[in-house]
Amino acid sequence: MAVTSLFDPSGIAVVGASATPGKIGYEAMRNAVEFDGPVYPVNPSAEGSVFDREFVPSVTDIEDDDVDLALLCVPAPVVPDVVAECGEAGIGGAVIFAGGFAEAGEEGERLQERLVEAATEGDVHLLGPNTSGFLRPAENLYATFATDVDRIPAGNVAVIAQSGGLAYAVAFHAENEGLGVSAMVGLGNRANVGFEEAIEHFDSDEHTDAILLHVEGTDDARGLLETCRAAETPIVAYNVGEQDVGDFAESHTGALTGRYELYEAGFAQYGVPTVRSVAELLDAGTALATCPRPDGPNVGVVTAQAGPGIAITDRLKAAGAKFPTLADETRETVEEILPGMTYSANPVDTGRPMPAFGDVVAAVARDENVDVVVVYELYEGAIGYPVDALEGLVAEVDKPIVFATGGPDAVIRDELADLEALGIPTYRTPERGADAVAALVQYALRNAEPEAIADDGDAVADEGVSR
């Protein structure tokens, strides 16, 4: 199912647009007008204009073929009729903010059925209902009523979340970290656009280098997992719902939480690393988007301070990473640089930062036994980060190099940007670096031998999960 009208529209109609600040129809309009294409406020009972655009009474009155996305800021009961009108008007995408559908008992379920019928009839792709919408900052496309969304920068990871609230949590966390998103999508009830359609769309988006999923448990596990396997873009998933939180989750997106183990096993089998928090989701996604794909789980650790190095190694070992013996040549090189140093096996501990620290990192990165390199170095002003020594290294070795550090924010911010410009993702605590590497290791382990993933004996398929 093509969802281009929905996610890549040429023009926008805001249905239920309002001139009253604070109302959803006003906030959605305020966001929509940042878009470069035409934007029409639609409201049968409004007169005059809002944000310099004249109100039109109905989407069927818009004589502009460019309009192919409608943002529905209207109460649930009228949504099916408005979607039918969208179909008549040739509008192929609609975002439905209202709740009160499948997540809200039997009456809501019937309303959602009517909605899907109208959408099928009119060939309208629906985001929601019960969503806070989506964003594509690089296009100035803010299909949402949330405020301050234009502060979220453009980036190279697409967030596709079952919950709109969680999607914003990830996107604003990215902004707080000085990062951005290529897209942020809150799926909500997934009436006829779900994970599969969204993943397929952003898999082929040139601005998207990794896809970040938030999953609360859906009833189309098999379809989601097969879509993940088929995607070219690396995907990482935050699977919520280990514990039974009962009615609360059920009342949310109409989905039962409780398929946690099934999804964990499924993601493992279908090549998707999993994480356990919003912060880890972004950190892992950044590593997957930035680094070359790792060939295996063999990690070379280089640290200038033993304590953080132990913390990193401890955490990575628990995540399934392997720590290969370094090749003789590497050990010789390291011992030449660090005569008599404390520990020149793997991890390599340089004792403290020193000018040749980058050369040690390069030697380990060039080791044929090593698939991924993780570095820890507290900032020391007299030495700085090894930006010069690491220039060109990622391309040369074609391996992920991940850099974790600590230091005063104002001092390290720019220097870390220099490292990131070399294709080296940077993290501000030892464990954030370790967790990013853990995602790379999971990715390698889960994608190393695709032919070994047989269709029979498929845990998810055997559960009889319908698509």
Add this chain to the structure above:
Amino acid sequence: MAVTSLFDPSGIAVVGASATPGKIGYEAMRNAVEFDGPVYPVNPSAEGSVFDREFVPSVTDIEDDDVDLALLCVPAPVVPDVVAECGEAGIGGAVIFAGGFAEAGEEGERLQERLVEAATEGDVHLLGPNTSGFLRPAENLYATFATDVDRIPAGNVAVIAQSGGLAYAVAFHAENEGLGVSAMVGLGNRANVGFEEAIEHFDSDEHTDAILLHVEGTDDARGLLETCRAAETPIVAYNVGEQDVGDFAESHTGALTGRYELYEAGFAQYGVPTVRSVAELLDAGTALATCPRPDGPNVGVVTAQAGPGIAITDRLKAAGAKFPTLADETRETVEEILPGMTYSANPVDTGRPMPAFGDVVAAVARDENVDVVVVYELYEGAIGYPVDALEGLVAEVDKPIVFATGGPDAVIRDELADLEALGIPTYRTPERGADAVAALVQYALRNAEPEAIADDGDAVADEGVSR
């Protein structure tokens, strides 16, 4: 053992002080001169002055009774003799930066024995060897060679870490988060000052409201744990070493990693919450330092967005939190504020932020079944955070209230500071808020009935761990 000379000196001697930038003896001197008391550079082979202070040949030549702390920037082999001179000079505290002692094989062990003998003889309290020192920002006391340390602000948590590198990782993470520390101590080899002495000292420090431990495994588990139990100040521990990382850890501080389970069980029994990363250590410490002590594990959840609320609840349930049914009165109040809302049990989901959100939080906080309140609310510009509604609430209910949120950094920074001024710690992702609450819940569970913690059947004591 009183360690006042070490951690609360009146004057400082920097032994091995140097006028050559980049040398440890220069960097330590540069940091030391920020202290308000007298600071003397000591070096028998140097002439003239450094940072406007005249070199003196030996600590025994300093005719200033205020000098009671020496920073030893000298190679390992001469350290015992210098410590002996410190004893002669009446200097009661010494920080030993050099490595090459117990962590470095038999010869190093013998050197450390000589060092301890000299210290015992001269009544000198040693930090280290093999440490990067300590800081007390409020006193402008930077007993370290690390750079940029004066950027770490004064705060109300004391970091006591087995590893100096890990201590800096925590302190700079605090700085990055806009927070500070009352003290930061890297213990290193713990020749005669260890966890017990450091905890006891900062337990009675008026600027310290929580103590953050980093433990890699020591051979004095029983003493550490009993000191934790005796402390008035809440303590949280980051216990590293779940996995066997072998020689690497052993070569670090001369201690065997591998007592992980023992410590986990011990901390549980002795009332200390445990965490699993530098970031969690700071977040938990901030909550313990800021909030009233929780009476029990019963958490009331109030969320403006279901997805993050589910993530928080899921994580807290895994951590042992309970979610009590709200009292009838509370439910009535919430239903009055939120007629027909989606879920007015616990968690309370308001569907989206609205002006009365703070009143919902207050109603749940006043519920007698609730021991701790956790709130999640994405920022919405039109409404802002419920600062007015929450004013005075923490004191009124005498319970922890923890606030998690997401929003654009520049917009929410000041408003979050307003919430923090009300005694409400704030966190920028759902899971950070959940983990902070998990530490409070652990604290409540582990300290609820001190009389129930019997001395017999003590898992740690039964291990026969020597003090």
